[in-house]
Amino acid sequence: MSLLSxxxxxxxxxxxxxxxxxxxxxxxxxxxALVGESxxxxxxxxxxxxxxxxxxxxxxxxxxxxxxxxxxxLDEKAWRKVxxxxxxxxxxxxxxxxxxxxxxxxxIAEVICLHTSMSRREARQRAIDLLERLGIVNAPRxxxxxxxxxxxxxxxxxxxxMAVACGPSMLIADEPTTALDVTVQAEVLALLQELCRDEGxxxxxxxxxxxxxxxxxxxxxxxxxxxxVESGExxxxxxxxxxxxxxxxxxxxxxxxxxRESLQGIAGTPPDLSRQIPGCAFAPRCPQAMNICVRELPxxxxxxxxxxxxxxxxEKPE
Amino acid sequence: MSLLTIDQLSIxxxxxxxxxxxxxxxAxxxxxGLVGESxxxxxxxxxxxCGLESPAAGQIEIAGRPLPKRxxxxxxxxxxxxxxxxxxxxxxxxxxxxxxxxxxxxxxRLQGKQRGREESLALDWLDRxxxxxxxxxxxxxxxxxxxxxxxxxxxxxxxxPKLVICDEPVSALDVSVxxxxxxxxxxxxxxxxxAMVFIAHxxxxxxxxxxxxxxxxxxxxVELGGRDLFASPRHPYTQALVAANPGAGRELLESKSLLPPxxxxxxxxxxxxxxxxxxxxxEPLLSDVGGQRLVACDRLAEIEKS
Numbered sequence: 176m177s178l179l180s181x182x183x184x185x186x187x188x189x190x191x192x193x194x195x196x197x198x199x200x201x202x203x204x205x206x207x208a209l210v211g212e213s214x215x216x217x218x219x220x221x222x223x224x225x226x227x228x229x230x231x232x233x234x235x236x237x238x239x240x241x242x243x244x245x246x247x248x249l250d251e252k253a254w255r256k257v258x259x260x261x262x263x264x265x266x267x268x269x270x271x272x273x274x275x276x277x278x279x280x281x282x283i284a285e286v287i288c289l290h291t292s293m294s295r296r297e298a299r300q301r302a303i304d305l306l307e308r309l310g311i312v313n314a315p316r317x318x319x320x321x322x323x324x325x326x327x328x329x330x331x332x333x334x335x336x337m338a339v340a341c342g343p344s345m346l347i348a349d350e351p352t353t354a355l356d357v358t359v360q361a362e363v364l365a366l367l368q369e370l371c372r373d374e375g376x377x378x379x380x381x382x383x384x385x386x387x388x389x390x391x392x393x394x395x396x397x398x399x400x401x402x403x404v405e406s407g408e409x410x411x412x413x414x415x416x417x418x419x420x421x422x423x424x425x426x427x428x429x430x431x432x433x434x435r436e437s438l439q440g441i442a443g444t445p446p447d448l449s450r451q452i453p454g455c456a457f458a459p460r461c462p463q464a465m466n467i468c469v470r471e472l473p474x475x476x477x478x479x480x481x482x483x484x485x486x487x488x489x490e491k492p493e
Numbered sequence: 494m495s496l497l498t499i500d501q502l503s504i505x506x507x508x509x510x511x512x513x514x515x516x517x518x519x520a521x522x523x524x525x526g527l528v529g530e531s532x533x534x535x536x537x538x539x540x541x542x543c544g545l546e547s548p549a550a551g552q553i554e555i556a557g558r559p560l561p562k563r564x565x566x567x568x569x570x571x572x573x574x575x576x577x578x579x580x581x582x583x584x585x586x587x588x589x590x591x592x593x594x595x596x597x598x599x600x601x602r603l604q605g606k607q608r609g610r611e612e613s614l615a616l617d618w619l620d621r622x623x624x625x626x627x628x629x630x631x632x633x634x635x636x637x638x639x640x641x642x643x644x645x646x647x648x649x650x651x652x653x654p655k656l657v658i659c660d661e662p663v664s665a666l667d668v669s670v671x672x673x674x675x676x677x678x679x680x681x682x683x684x685x686x687x688a689m690v691f692i693a694h695x696x697x698x699x700x701x702x703x704x705x706x707x708x709x710x711x712x713x714x715v716e717l718g719g720r721d722l723f724a725s726p727r728h729p730y731t732q733a734l735v736a737a738n739p740g741a742g743r744e745l746l747e748s749k750s751l752l753p754p755x756x757x758x759x760x761x762x763x764x765x766x767x768x769x770x771x772x773x774x775x776e777p778l779l780s781d782v783g784g785q786r787l788v789a790c791d792r793l794a795e796i797e798k799s
Contacts, residue, residue, distance in 0.1 A: 429698050431723055
């Protein structure tokens with residue numbers, strides 16, 4: 176059984192139907208990457224999994240199981256025991272995720288004190304151990320420093336230390352390396368990989384960088400305008416993308432290996448989600464769009480290459 | 494002939510040597526890439542060329558004219574006629590109370606170029622950057638990130654400068670929009686023949702645009718080369734940068750990014766996997782290693798033999 180499984184997730188904020196029926200499954204010890212552009216609903220999806228959406232957001236689920244437990248029925252009190260202890264989150268910008276008036280060590284220890292029976296002293300020691308484990312040299316001294324005294328790479332390590340401090344079984348990382356240099360990014364990703372492998376953590380990695388996906392994820396879900404348009408094993412999806420949107424994303428990325436004359440931008444803009452979209456949301460920008468694409472939503476189907484996609488191109492009679 | 498010549502340029506912020514004895518030249522119509530981690534001094538170098546930082550030592554020459562030591566309003570305007578800049582955050586580079594049309598006319602008016610024709614030229618530029626003319630009366634906050642960056646680019650190009658410094662112009666954009674902006678820059682560069690210094694931390698983007706690329710570490714250029722730089726990096730730091738790019742079956746490499754640069758000897762030696770005692774002495778200088786490549790590593794021959 177999957178560690179986390181969500182079926183038919185919908186999120187409305189005001190008149191906007193921002194997440195429009197998302198299915199996700201995260202396995203223990205594996206990384207699922209959720210890819211999409213800004214506004215595709217990937218961060219909202221992530222926040223909803225921690226019950227961290229603003230109170231005016233409306234949620235609907237077909238199913239929401241975490242570790243065998245139905246999460247739909249939990250109240251806020253119960254949620255406090257889930258966050259950090261069972262599911263933890265790493266945000267994009269470590270500077271805004273940390274309290275500028277507390278030292279790094281205090282902040283990590285605070286999480287530990289809140290969620291375990293450890294004494295303050297033990298918690299402080301555990302914080303230092305965690306920082307060391309995450310590759311911070313001279314951890315006892317660093318633990319006594321404030322966020323502004325540390326580099327971005329160190330701060331993101333501190334945030335990860337905080338996230339894994341209470342031994343959660345799932346980690347949600349929302350663009351954890353986007354604000355970092357490539358060299359630092361490589362190290363932070365390697366750390367996350369190690370945590371997945373050693374502690375059997377399920378990792379939901381949200382990113383817009385297909386390179387990061389390739390290096391990290393076993394499975395991949397591509398999101399567009401609140402729906403998952405393609406999902407499957409990472410290697411398959413990236414080598415033989417089935418949905419025109421996945422292909423467009425790939426063509427838009429410059430590559431370090433091969434030379435390209437010009438890049439292919441995706442013309443147009445994502446749809447207005449305050450209106451009903453009867454068909455495929457990508458159709459207005461899709462180079463292969465047909466009449467039916469605008470009218471009716473295709474079914475998600477499993478295709479020969481092993482991934483799931485929702486696109487009328489695969490519904491055509493042979 | 495080289496349009497931009499930087500000679501032994503140093504810039505200090507207090508005790509920090511942001512740029513340290515950098516020499517570099519850019520030919521007319523050339524696109525030079527500038528890469529490196531944050532804090533490597535690449536943005537500072539770019540800003541210095543625009544006259545936005547004051548050098549502690551060294552010289553910058555554009556089109557044969559040295560950059561004035563002290564700017565007055567008049568000399569700054571003269572400078573702006575030659576060099577323009579495209580910033581990462583287009584929104585904060587604009588006056589939020591000016592319409593697009595006013596924003597585009599402003600640089601022309603300041604430089605007294607195209608007098609009387611400012612507005613028609615501005616409208617032409619809206620066409621060129623792919624924004625509808627009806628946007629002329631809109632304000633920057635009504636634009637998307639990509640559209641704002643298009644406007645930022647138009648503002649830089651409209652006065653027909655000789656050199657445009659692009660400081661991370663696409664880093665804040667989504668990939669699909671990023672591709673459009675890169676294509677636009679490439680198109681404009683080809684059409685106008687302007688020289689460009691393209692600063693970015695994304696190696697793939699730089700490789701796509703630049704004919705030559707300089708790699709900076711701790712205020713210095715450690716390697717300079719043509720398009721083959723990324724396929725065959727020779728300085729250990731460039732190798733680490735290339736290897737850190739995720740993707741295509743590459744193993745994520747540890748690059749010891751948390752270690753600070755060394756104060757003496759080769760600044761990179763603490764992170765360098767080839768470093769020995771010998772690297773503690775001397776400061777490696779950028780030297781020609783053949784094949785249009787310059788590398789600043791004293792033990793390059795020794796490393797490459799092993």
